[in-house]
Amino acid sequence: MKKRIGLRKLYQQYPKQAGQWLWGGSSSSLSRRGFLSKSALLSMGAVLGGPIVFGKQLPAGIIPAALLHEEAPFEIPGKHPELVVLNDRPVNAETPPHLLDDQITPADKLFIRNNGIPPQSVDASQWVLTIDGESVERPQSYTLAELKEKFTQYTYQLTLECGGNGRSEFNPPARGNQWTTGAVGSPEWTGVRLRDVLEDAGIKSDAVYIGYYGNDSHLSGDPEKVVISRGVPMSKALEDESLIAWAINGKDLPLMNGYPLRLIFGGWPASASGKWLTRISVRNQVHDGPKMGGYSYRVPCKPVAPGTVVPEEDMCIIESMPVKSLITYPKTGGRLDLGQSLDIRGHAWAGDLSVRTVEFSIDFGSTWQPCQLLPPKNRLAWQHWSATANFPEKGYYEVWARATDSKGNAQPMLVPGWNPRGYLNNACHRIAVMVV
Ligand SMILES: Nc1nc2c(c(=O)[nH]1)N[C@H]1C(S)=C(S)[C@@H](COP(=O)(O)O)O[C@H]1N2
Numbered sequence: 556m557k558k559r560i561g562l563r564k565l566y567q568q569y570p571k572q573a574g575q576w577l578w579g580g581s582s583s584s585l586s587r588r589g590f591l592s593k594s595a596l597l598s599m600g601a602v603l604g605g606p607i608v609f610g611k612q613l614p615a616g617i618i619p620a621a622l623l624h625e626e627a628p629f630e631i632p633g634k635h636p637e638l639v640v641l642n643d644r645p646v647n648a649e650t651p652p653h654l655l656d657d658q659i660t661p662a663d664k665l666f667i668r669n670n671g672i673p674p675q676s677v678d679a680s681q682w683v684l685t686i687d688g689e690s691v692e693r694p695q696s697y698t699l700a701e702l703k704e705k706f707t708q709y710t711y712q713l714t715l716e717c718g719g720n721g722r723s724e725f726n727p728p729a730r731g732n733q734w735t736t737g738a739v740g741s742p743e744w745t746g747v748r749l750r751d752v753l754e755d756a757g758i759k760s761d762a763v764y765i766g767y768y769g770n771d772s773h774l775s776g777d778p779e780k781v782v783i784s785r786g787v788p789m790s791k792a793l794e795d796e797s798l799i800a801w802a803i804n805g806k807d808l809p810l811m812n813g814y815p816l817r818l819i820f821g822g823w824p825a826s827a828s829g830k831w832l833t834r835i836s837v838r839n840q841v842h843d844g845p846k847m848g849g850y851s852y853r854v855p856c857k858p859v860a861p862g863t864v865v866p867e868e869d870m871c872i873i874e875s876m877p878v879k880s881l882i883t884y885p886k887t888g889g890r891l892d893l894g895q896s897l898d899i900r901g902h903a904w905a906g907d908l909s910v911r912t913v914e915f916s917i918d919f920g921s922t923w924q925p926c927q928l929l930p931p932k933n934r935l936a937w938q939h940w941s942a943t944a945n946f947p948e949k950g951y952y953e954v955w956a957r958a959t960d961s962k963g964n965a966q967p968m969l970v971p972g973w974n975p976r977g978y979l980n981n982a983c984h985r986i987a988v989m990v991v
């Protein structure tokens with residue numbers, strides 16, 4: 556396991572340059588268009604070991620991707636040793652982009668986002684799921700074995716992304732886990748349809764929302780305190796792909812990812828996908844459990860200037876996630892001989908929508924070239940893209956990828972819509988390439 560030390564260390568090592576890159580440079584190093592001066596580019600090139608070929612297009616305030624990561628040892632059992640641990644109480648770990656190269660994310664590479672302490676010992680044979688709430692006709696309880704026997708089982712590849720993925724790039728910074736790009740994955744999940752179970756219990760006509768409860772424990776140690784209890788509107792709850800799942804890629808869920816039972820809502824903030832699931836309440840109002848209100852998993856209903864203090868009543872619940880993509884091959888920081896072409900690939904996803912196109916740029920977005928894009932395995936699974944890049948001369952390059960969803964919304968190149976808690980950063984992913 557690696558633990559990120561972060562930009563502070565970078566700043567200690569290269570105070571002058573890091574200061575310029577992080578905070579947009581001194582006025583003398585910036586042109587009026589906001590790009591870096593020749594001398595700033597030269598000093599960055601010196602640290603990188605080669606000239607930044609399209610450096611004039613490198614937006615100011617952006618650190619070359621080659622210099623973003625620093626790591627130190629740490630460990631979580633059952634998870635890939637290269638996951639990056641952001642916090643160990645509660646455990647939060649993200650997946651470096653090159654580890655997400657598989658078309659279907661292996662369980663040991665799926666990120667972990669815990670708000671509390673997972674159950675210490677789980678006896679799956681004793682596990683019971685209760686369906687209750689004002690808007691259920693006949694409250695029911697099912698053991699895991701009953702769920703498996705009574706209802707048809709489905710398997711879907713579903714993309715799970717934390718609403719805070721990308722938070723580390725917001726400025727002013729937002730508190731919370733400083734996710735870079737790795738709070739996302741797209742494994743295959745097996746379970747029963749939430750709809751089938753809710754219909755078995757009977758949904759009253761006034762039902763508007765479901766809320767989940769899990770049996771993790773609050774960090775305070777107070778057994779009465781619920782860690783997190785979120786949910787989705789009935790329209791999302793009743794979709795074919797909304798699952799109560801017990802398996803990931805055909806095997807039991809890892810404890811950290813919700814063993815033995817969890818919800819999965821592909822394309823929505825992963826905070827809706829309750830882990831260690833014990834109860835689902837069918838509500839006649841928008842669910843009001845912990846982390847449904849205030850600033851949790853909510854963004855300003857209308858865009859605000861960075862740093863604005865937004866009143867709670869002007870915050871709206873995040874629903875479908877925005878279009879996004881990752882470059883999963885090659886790993887950032889690779890070297891290539893001049894004249895060699897570079898095969899690149901990755902995934903793209905778009906919340907409830909599908910991805911229409913993916914493009915890449917080697918000149919900081921001045922020009923874009925098309926990528927091949929495959930259809931999703933099923934609705935709400937991520938899509939694979941690939942392309943071949945050629946570089947005109949020796950030097951430092953970045954490959955940027957940009958996806959556009961089925962409604963024509965494209966990823967922004969720079970961090971979009973600042974919000975108090977740093978959600979929904981879908982800025983383009985980029986990798987560093989040195990041509991020698
Ligand atoms: N019971 C419970 N469910 C939970 C959480 C939690 O802390 N407790 N965290 C949520 C959040 S914020 C996210 S992003 C996802 C993370 O799922 P994963 O850890 O399997 O990747 O689980 C969600 N479900």
Ligand SMILES: [Mo]
Pocket residue numbers: 668716717718719825826
């Ligand atoms: Mo999350």
